[in-house]
Amino acid sequence: MDGGLYGISDLHVAYAENREIVENLRRVSDEDWLIVAGDVAETPADVEWALATLAGRWAKVIWAPGNHELWTTAGDPVRLQGVARYEHLVRVCRGLGVATPEDPYLVWEGPGGPVAVAPLFVLYDYSFRPEGTSTIEEALAYAHHTGVVCSDEFLLHPDPYPSREAWCHARVAWTERRLAAVELPTVLVNHFPLVREPTRILRHPEFALWCGTDRTADWHTRFRAAAVVYGHLHIPRTTWHDGVRFEEVSLGYPREWLPRPGGPSRPRAVLPGSEA
16 A cells, blocks of 8 residues: 555634635545544534545545534534534444544554554543642632633533543543554544643643543553544644654644644644655
């Protein structure tokens, strides 16, 4: 197999400028695969449009959900919440031929392979707490005091779980069992960073509360990751942790990418590992 394995996230196609970018994204080779690491849009209709557009151009599309796909907003005709909403999105993806965290992991046989490409959905559990706070309650109180509170607190419902952290812990346990059975090296794909270090440069460090869980901190070494792909932070860059390359592949909001001299981010090459 020729071609490359590419990644992008945080498409936020409700913005006209971002929608135009998705409309114009093109693969380099007929055998290119595209990882979409969450935050495609807030409504299932927009998610379906974007993934259908990409699936029509790339040899394979692999999706991991972000927090925005799980929002239940006032204007959305799909009123599903929590697990039911996630499962609805999985059905939409399967109808498009897009791989999800619920499907068998695909094996990339191209340059840098073979590796199992593992889209993950593990959420967050408020363990990335600000210094000086030791409990979830203290951390959330501090965030509210500073005015830095993620919209998930109002729009992302964990039903039927009692809390988002409980949903996170259930997903972590289930995903660990799946990854432990994988014999190949992996490319781990998650909307949220698997380690806390990338959140250290956030302009508002309190936002790290909604950015991951300490329970995945060793996954990149334990599950032999050739690379880790994530988004959410809207800070596209390459970092290294324990010798493993982490790619933050977000497009982000127009107000973020419009001032950049290089313009909006494009799909980044995950394997063999240079920027597209």
